[in-house]
Amino acid sequence: ELKVEQNPLFLSMQEGKNYTIYCNYSTTSDRLYWYRQDPGKSLESLFVLLSNGAVKQEGRLMASLDTKARLSTLHITAAVHDLSATYFCAKYSGGGADGLTFGKGTHLIIQP
Amino acid sequence: DTEVTQTPKHLVMGMTNKKSLKCEQHMGHRAMYWYKQKAKKPPELMFVYSYEKLSINESVPSRFSPECPNSSLLNLHLHALQPEDSALYLCASSQPRRETEAFFGQGTRLTVV
Numbered sequence: 001e002l003k004v005e006q007n008p009l010f011l012s013m014q015e016g017k018n019y020t021i022y023c024n025y026s027t028t029s030d031r032l033y034w035y036r037q038d039p040g041k042s043l044e045s046l047f048v049l050l051s052n053g054a055v056k057q058e059g060r061l062m063a064s065l066d067t068k069a070r071l072s073t074l075h076i077t078a079a080v081h082d083l084s085a086t087y088f089c090a091k092y093s094g095g096g097a098d099g100l101t102f103g104k105g106t107h108l109i110i111q112p
Numbered sequence: 113d114t115e116v117t118q119t120p121k122h123l124v125m126g127m128t129n130k131k132s133l134k135c136e137q138h139m140g141h142r143a144m145y146w147y148k149q150k151a152k153k154p155p156e157l158m159f160v161y162s163y164e165k166l167s168i169n170e171s172v173p174s175r176f177s178p179e180c181p182n183s184s185l186l187n188l189h190l191h192a193l194q195p196e197d198s199a200l201y202l203c204a205s206s207q208p209r210r211e212t213e214a215f216f217g218q219g220t221r222l223t224v225v
Contacts, residue, residue, distance in 0.1 A: 029211065030211070031211040033213070033214075035216075040200075040221070041218070041219075042200075042202060042216050042217060042218045042219045043155070043202065043216045045213065045215070045216075048213050088154055088155075092210070092211045098160065098167075098168060099145055099147075099157035099160050099168060099170075100155075100157065100204075100214060101157070102154035102155055102156075103154060104153075104154055105153075105154050107152075
């Protein structure tokens with residue numbers, strides 16, 4: 001059974017600071033997905049990491065994937081209040097259309 | 113068009129009611145999904161349809177009945193729900209190939225009273 005573990009689950013930080021969210025998983029499959037969710041809203045796709053060594057950046061967010069370590073990171077640079085949200089990493093557990101398994105999510109609060 | 117449209121956005125229903133949630137996509141995707149998300153929890157997979165056939169049912173109670181009438185439409189029929197079924201119900205679609213990106217709808221916020 002696929003396990004996807006995120007940490008920390010809760011993060012309160014100040015604007016302007018840097019921090020990293022970690023996502024560990026138990027399969028050897030390649031792809032990993034990061035989503036953002038605002039309160040009461042649906043999931044917004046942030047990054048699709050396709051293979052080992054993938055790095056993607058969008059604004060103050062950068063995601064990377066190390067399939068050998070079964071680890072993905074989401075790095076926040078010079079955080080701003082607008083990035084406050086819950087961030088999920090997710091993976092498919094097998095082949096075909098089998099649905100995503102999500103980490104528990106990291107609830108991020110960025111304070112002025 | 114990368115949109116998955118869910119209706120209604122909000123639904124309040126009594127425990128004896130019958131209602132349906134609807135999901136539609138026009139991206140040509142042949143896999144569609146229902147997820148349930150409780151407050152402060154991650155989404156949990158309920159059902160997967162692949163080529164309009166039910167391929168995964170994650171041991172969901174029979175008071176939830178999915179239906180995929182065609183390749184663009186996915187329904188979730190609800191009957192005799194319990195208050196603990198109150199949640200955000202998310203629909204998603206993707207190509208039915210290994211690990212393809214899923215696109216999520218805006219969700220239906222369901223409250224059972």
